[in-house]
Amino acid sequence: MSLEKTLRSLLGDDKVSTSYLERTAYSHDLAPIPRNIMWLFNNLPDIVVRLRTLEDVVAVLRLANKFKVAVTPRGSATWGYGGAVPTVGGILLDLRGLNKIVSFDEDQGLLTVQCGVVWKDIIDFLQKTSWDLPVYPSSAPSSTVGAFAATGGFGYGSLEHGSLVENIVSITIILPTGEKTVVGPDSGWVTLKQLLGSEGTLCVFGELTLKLAPKMPSTASFLAYFGRLGNAVEVANDLACRTRPFSLILRAFGFVRGQERKGLFGLEDAESGAIIYGYYTGMPGEVNESLNTFDEMTVDKGGVVRPREEADFEWNERFYPLRIKKLGPTVLTSDVVVPSNRLSEMIQYVWQLAHDASMDVEIETIWTSQDEVLFFPLFLSDERRTLKYLSHSAITKKLIDRAIAMGGRSYGYGLWNSFHFTASEPSRRKEFIKMKELLDPNGILNRGKTLTARTRLGLPLPKVLYAGFMETLWLLGRWF
Amino acid sequence: MIDALLSKLQREDAFACAQCGYCVKWCPVYDRSGWESASPRGKVFLLKKMLENNGSSLLTSNPRIASEFVQRLFDCTTCGRCTEECHLELDLLDLWFRLRELAVRQGLAPQSVGLMEKALLASRNVFGMDSQSRTDWATYTGAEVKVQDKADIVYFVGCVTSYSGRSQGIAQSITGILNHVGENWSIMHEEWCCGHPLAVSGATERYREIAEHNVRNIEHMHAKVVVSGCPGCCLALREEYPRILGRELNFKVVHFTQLLDQYVTEGRLHIPELHATTTYHDPCELARLGGVVDEPRRVLRSFVKKFVEPEESGSIGRCCGSGGLLKATNSAMSGDLAEKRSAMLQRTGADIITSACPSCDQNLAEALSKFQDSKRVQDLAELVAQQIGLT
Numbered sequence: 001m002s003l004e005k006t007l008r009s010l011l012g013d014d015k016v017s018t019s020y021l022e023r024t025a026y027s028h029d030l031a032p033i034p035r036n037i038m039w040l041f042n043n044l045p046d047i048v049v050r051l052r053t054l055e056d057v058v059a060v061l062r063l064a065n066k067f068k069v070a071v072t073p074r075g076s077a078t079w080g081y082g083g084a085v086p087t088v089g090g091i092l093l094d095l096r097g098l099n100k101i102v103s104f105d106e107d108q109g110l111l112t113v114q115c116g117v118v119w120k121d122i123i124d125f126l127q128k129t130s131w132d133l134p135v136y137p138s139s140a141p142s143s144t145v146g147a148f149a150a151t152g153g154f155g156y157g158s159l160e161h162g163s164l165v166e167n168i169v170s171i172t173i174i175l176p177t178g179e180k181t182v183v184g185p186d187s188g189w190v191t192l193k194q195l196l197g198s199e200g201t202l203c204v205f206g207e208l209t210l211k212l213a214p215k216m217p218s219t220a221s222f223l224a225y226f227g228r229l230g231n232a233v234e235v236a237n238d239l240a241c242r243t244r245p246f247s248l249i250l251r252a253f254g255f256v257r258g259q260e261r262k263g264l265f266g267l268e269d270a271e272s273g274a275i276i277y278g279y280y281t282g283m284p285g286e287v288n289e290s291l292n293t294f295d296e297m298t299v300d301k302g303g304v305v306r307p308r309e310e311a312d313f314e315w316n317e318r319f320y321p322l323r324i325k326k327l328g329p330t331v332l333t334s335d336v337v338v339p340s341n342r343l344s345e346m347i348q349y350v351w352q353l354a355h356d357a358s359m360d361v362e363i364e365t366i367w368t369s370q371d372e373v374l375f376f377p378l379f380l381s382d383e384r385r386t387l388k389y390l391s392h393s394a395i396t397k398k399l400i401d402r403a404i405a406m407g408g409r410s411y412g413y414g415l416w417n418s419f420h421f422t423a424s425e426p427s428r429r430k431e432f433i434k435m436k437e438l439l440d441p442n443g444i445l446n447r448g449k450t451l452t453a454r455t456r457l458g459l460p461l462p463k464v465l466y467a468g469f470m471e472t473l474w475l476l477g478r479w480f
Numbered sequence: 481m482i483d484a485l486l487s488k489l490q491r492e493d494a495f496a497c498a499q500c501g502y503c504v505k506w507c508p509v510y511d512r513s514g515w516e517s518a519s520p521r522g523k524v525f526l527l528k529k530m531l532e533n534n535g536s537s538l539l540t541s542n543p544r545i546a547s548e549f550v551q552r553l554f555d556c557t558t559c560g561r562c563t564e565e566c567h568l569e570l571d572l573l574d575l576w577f578r579l580r581e582l583a584v585r586q587g588l589a590p591q592s593v594g595l596m597e598k599a600l601l602a603s604r605n606v607f608g609m610d611s612q613s614r615t616d617w618a619t620y621t622g623a624e625v626k627v628q629d630k631a632d633i634v635y636f637v638g639c640v641t642s643y644s645g646r647s648q649g650i651a652q653s654i655t656g657i658l659n660h661v662g663e664n665w666s667i668m669h670e671e672w673c674c675g676h677p678l679a680v681s682g683a684t685e686r687y688r689e690i691a692e693h694n695v696r697n698i699e700h701m702h703a704k705v706v707v708s709g710c711p712g713c714c715l716a717l718r719e720e721y722p723r724i725l726g727r728e729l730n731f732k733v734v735h736f737t738q739l740l741d742q743y744v745t746e747g748r749l750h751i752p753e754l755h756a757t758t759t760y761h762d763p764c765e766l767a768r769l770g771g772v773v774d775e776p777r778r779v780l781r782s783f784v785k786k787f788v789e790p791e792e793s794g795s796i797g798r799c800c801g802s803g804g805l806l807k808a809t810n811s812a813m814s815g816d817l818a819e820k821r822s823a824m825l826q827r828t829g830a831d832i833i834t835s836a837c838p839s840c841d842q843n844l845a846e847a848l849s850k851f852q853d854s855k856r857v858q859d860l861a862e863l864v865a866q867q868i869g870l871t
Contacts, residue, residue, distance in 0.1 A: 017515065019517075019548060020542075020545055021517050021526065021545050021548045021549055021552075022515060022516065022517050024517075024525075024526060024529060025515075025516040025517040025522040025525060025526060026516055028499070028525065029499070030498065030499050030500065032495075035532070048516075050514050050515070076501045076504070077499070077501070078499075078500060078501055094514075094516070096514075097514060118505060139500060141500075141502045142500055142501035142502050142504060142505065143501075319502075319567075320567040322498040322500055322567070322568070323567055323568060325496055325498045325568060326496045326568045326569070326570075328495075328496065329492055329493075329495040329496035330495065331498070382495075383495060384495060384532075
């Protein structure tokens with residue numbers, strides 16, 4: 001029996017599609033792929049399957065191993081690195097149907113959910129309980145728990161509670177061979193840390209048990225405007241150390257397109273300054289004290305503390321950083337992790353890149369710890385201007401290169417950033433290769449991602465070729 | 481073809497869509513189907529692919545793919561929830577209408593659309609019934625109907641209320657209440673279908689002549705206000721006619737719940753208390769698209785013992801599945817959506833489920849009849865008239 005027929009008999013006709021229209025709808029993620037590059041990959045899945053149970057995942061992976069067909073797991077596809085985009089066709093697993101809250105232990109604050117549960121649904125579910133989510137992504141209204149766990153797990157709440165890795169108790173995983181097993185702190189043969197952030201290449205997360213944070217009696221949002229970006233960075237860094245908010249965000253705007261500025265311009269030249277905003281949780285006295293510190297530090301550095309209702313508004317808008325896209329209409333970005341003490345330097349570099357490419361840019365920075373920030377500049381471009389867009393896309397390489405040079409790293413790799421894995425995290429990559437060989441002998445799961453960018457011909461794209469191509473694009477973009 | 485029909489802004493929007501998927505989980509059709517191509521995000525992505533391929537190649541080059549895409553366009557209740565959820569504020573609803581127009585012009589629309597258009601234009605009602613029998617509801621229900629040359633208020637009855645036996649009680653109730661409060665009102669001498677079904681189906685070619693007829697007749701009656709119990713008719717008269725005719729109209733258009741609210745607030749209508757727990761289903765075209773959310777609630781709260789809100793209500797109300805011509809193009813899907821909404825309404829524990837749209841009332845009633853221990857669905861106008869003792 002053919003693969004398609006077997007899948008249909010296993011899952012039912014209404015859960016399997018080979019329609020061209022459907023496969024096209026699943027052939028992408030958040031980031032538009034430059035057409036001139038995409039021919040290298042076969043991003044059109046051959047078959048899309050919608051799964052509803054862990055047993056479905058087990059059955060499909062077993063079958064894929066038998067047929068040696070590539071499998072791409074997909075949540076809501078809200079990442080922009082190609083992690084959920086096929087490179088060699090194959091089977092695409094739509095995991096959003098695994099969307100049940102499995103159990104809630106209110107005494108212990110433990111919540112077990114299936115991988116397709118959307119973060120915002122958990123936030124809503126917990127509203128009437130005495131627990132909160134310790135960490136969740138900026139795309140919480142649509143992104144799924146499994147996908148966030150597979151892609152790094154830094155987000156709102158990380159400053160206070162760490163990454164998702166630190167807030168997961170156990171996971172039921174399905175290995176590429178179709179074996180189902182539970183991984184917890186005492187699993188022995190593999191650690192949660194090894195699997196979380198593995199970008200769907202080592203296993204599919206089936207069910208995850210999250211350790212919740214106790215709901216605190218007092219919460220408050222805060223917001224300040226700064227005319228000088230440098231002061232905003234200074235205050236935010238101090239704030240992260242002295243008051244430890246639940247979340248702390250800095251946003252700056254560098255609208256430079258059409259301006260005749262020449263040469264490097266620094267933090268003081270950015271015309272629109274910056275805002276910092278965030279959220280405190282804690283005991284009433286604690287939160288008040290933190291707010292007082294915030295007020296004092298802001299005023300001391302020439303900032304303006306905004307009223308609480310404005311702060312609430314900004315905090316409630318935290319899921320919408322992509323609003324700016326309407327001005328693009330395309331946004332180019334790459335999330336990088338940067339040491340917080342080098343943030344000013346990084347921002348200056350981004351201003352320079354934006355200036356050189358005549359691109360507008362908005363910078364979003366989330367503090368993930370006292371020492372590190374998740375930095376994602378949103379460069380505005382236009383994918384309809386094919387060559388220009390292609391040259392603009394080189395900006396992501398430059399951004400990651402600089403982050404690595406500063407002691408930071410790429411936040412994730414997927415398809416497009418896989419070239420940076422060695423330079424970013426050499427020892428983790430070595431370990432990753434061993435794990436991949438061990439767990440996925442047929443190399444079916446998320447083939448051609450994270451470790452290499454494998455083309456449709458089965459050959460990895462050489463890093464030197466990628467680097468040379470990107471740098472050439474960048475230079476050509478400047479000249480023309 | 482796409483270039484000609486879509487505005488520059490709409491073509492931009494297809495590229496501006498962040499593909500964030502925030503709209504996806506709220507789309508009732510996606511919720512039922514589960515396939516990406518059924519979701520607003522999926523459809524925008526497919527449109528973008530067409531635009532990248534210089535216009536309509538996907539729609540024209542492969543008939544099978546084209547028909548599949550068009551099916552997705554018509555598997556939509558045009559409830560507007562996607563527009564409400566879009567944080568980039570893209571007007572997706574208008575985009576769906578324009579794409580349906582494109583499908584109609586290319587002869588790709590479902591057969592039921594063509595049949596509806598033909599029937600509507602021939603008989604001036606959406607059912608293709610005898611136009612002479614449009615006011616027979618008055619005879620059937622015994623309503624005291626006024627037909628005057630001039631009136632302050634024109635009651636625009638609408639096709640569903642006029643012709644559908646289950647909905648004629650709404651017309652009876654509305655006319656009864658208008659008489660009860662002593663309004664100077666009238667129905668039209670010759671009411672035609674408002675044309676809203678043409679607008680939502682994309683068969684807009686002859687919409688203008690319908691709008692012209694209705695507006696000319698209403699303006700001849702020197703009416704200050706046009707009232708309807710049908711949110712679709714209200715949208716047509718208030719939003720679509722001025723756009724089609726390119727001018728402001730000389731009358732105000734309100735839904736009957738707005739008039740009811742005014743009567744209650746002004747003390748012109750006293751409704752005896754109803755000892756029952758009641759909930760309210762927001763018709764999408766009244767609440768989300770028409771902005772009428774508080775008025776029906778104020779009316780209900782003024783006389784029911786207990787009012788309970790269902791989940792997903794107000795401007796984020798869950799569609800019952802009757803909109804966007806879905807009942808005609810995919811009745812099974814429409815029925816499934818109605819069952820889902822009915823279950824939400826049942827969960828409120830209310831004794832009575834009210835709404836304010838003849839199509840919603842019907843779809844919900846059909847779905848609720850499948851539940852054991854099902855609740856009553858009544859239009860708010862009917863409930864009020866019944867409480868006052870007018871019906």
